[in-house]
Amino acid sequence: MRILIVEDEKKIADFxxxxxxxxxxxxxxxxxxxxxxxxxxxxxxDLIILDLMLPKMDGLTVCKKxxxxxxxxxxxxxxxxxxxxxxxxGLDSGADDYLTKPFAFExxxxxxxxxxxxxxSGAVTKLKLSDLELDLVTHKVVRARQExxxxxxxxALLEYMMRNPNTIVxxxxxxxxxxxADFDSFTNVIDVYVNYLRNKIDAPFKKKLIQTxxxxxxxxxx
Numbered sequence: 001m002r003i004l005i006v007e008d009e010k011k012i013a014d015f016x017x018x019x020x021x022x023x024x025x026x027x028x029x030x031x032x033x034x035x036x037x038x039x040x041x042x043x044x045x046d047l048i049i050l051d052l053m054l055p056k057m058d059g060l061t062v063c064k065k066x067x068x069x070x071x072x073x074x075x076x077x078x079x080x081x082x083x084x085x086x087x088x089x090g091l092d093s094g095a096d097d098y099l100t101k102p103f104a105f106e107x108x109x110x111x112x113x114x115x116x117x118x119x120x121s122g123a124v125t126k127l128k129l130s131d132l133e134l135d136l137v138t139h140k141v142v143r144a145r146q147e148x149x150x151x152x153x154x155x156a157l158l159e160y161m162m163r164n165p166n167t168i169v170x171x172x173x174x175x176x177x178x179x180x181a182d183f184d185s186f187t188n189v190i191d192v193y194v195n196y197l198r199n200k201i202d203a204p205f206k207k208k209l210i211q212t213x214x215x216x217x218x219x220x221x222x
Contacts, residue, residue: 001046001116001156002026002177006036006062007078008054012101016049019105020112024152026179033057040066043176045073047115049108050095052079060093067094074115076108127162130222132201132209134162141201148200153178157193158201161210161220170217194218 003025007013013029020027028043030036033054040048040062048066052059063075077095091098096118097111127134132143139155141148150158156178161169171190179189194210202208211219 002028002044003112004028004030004036004039004043004045004048006030006033006040006048006054006059007051008032009051015105016108019109023109024156025112026156026177031055033059033062037062037065040071040073041069047112048073048075049112050075050077052077060089063093063095074118076111076115078103127159129162129165129220130207130209131205132162134159143201144205146204150197150200153193154196154200158197161218164220166219166221168213168217168219173217 001024003020005013005016005020005027007016007029008031010031013031017027017029028039028045030039034056036048036050036054037057039045050059050062054062057065059077059079063077066073066075074096075094076097076099078099078101080101096115099108099111125135125137127136132141134141134155136159141150141155141158157174160174160177174190194212198208198210202210207222209220209222211221213219
């Protein structure tokens with residue numbers, strides 16, 4: 001899952017990015033409203049954490065513009081203001097939830113999970129390909145009734161590939177959806193993680209699911 005953090009206080013933004021990364025999320029940071037609006041329009045995100053008081057374009061304006069542009073990604077608004085009127089204004093602008101600074105990181109994570117569940121309510125909770133199954137709720141991965149333990153990054157990579165079965169995913173596509181925007185897609189890190197996945201979900205089994213398309217990327221298929 002990829003999250004956009006729009007926060008002008010660098011210390012807070014870096015703290016959020018680091019914490020989300022440790023939880024297995026890919027996170028990008030914009031330090032002003034204009035950059036945040038541009039990133040939200042041009043890239044695909046699962047959630048936006050948006051500060052209210054921002055330079056160049058405030059959070060309320062960013063939120064209203066995104067909603068007017070039919071961008072429906074969930075928005076969690078952050079602000080130092082805690083009055084009821086400010087919360088109402090934020091929610092009326094199109095935000096899905098509101099968190100007042102200072103806050104506990106555990107509470108932010110809980111709100112992130114709640115917003116994702118709300119967005120995916122009624123959607124599939126499991127991905128299945130051949131005898132490989134991935135549970136989007138518990139993050140449990142099973143192949144041929146054998147549970148497979150994955151790291152958070154391995155899980156994120158497998159989830160992205162299984163959400164795009166029978167489709168070639170390039171290294172650039174993988175880096176944009178699984179890693180951060182500043183990730184160098186020309187390194188061999190992606191190839192290394194694909195090999196980690198192969199060793200866990202393919203090597204012990206006769207049927208191989210992950211294939212390399214030379215010069216293009218990877219594909220997972222039956």
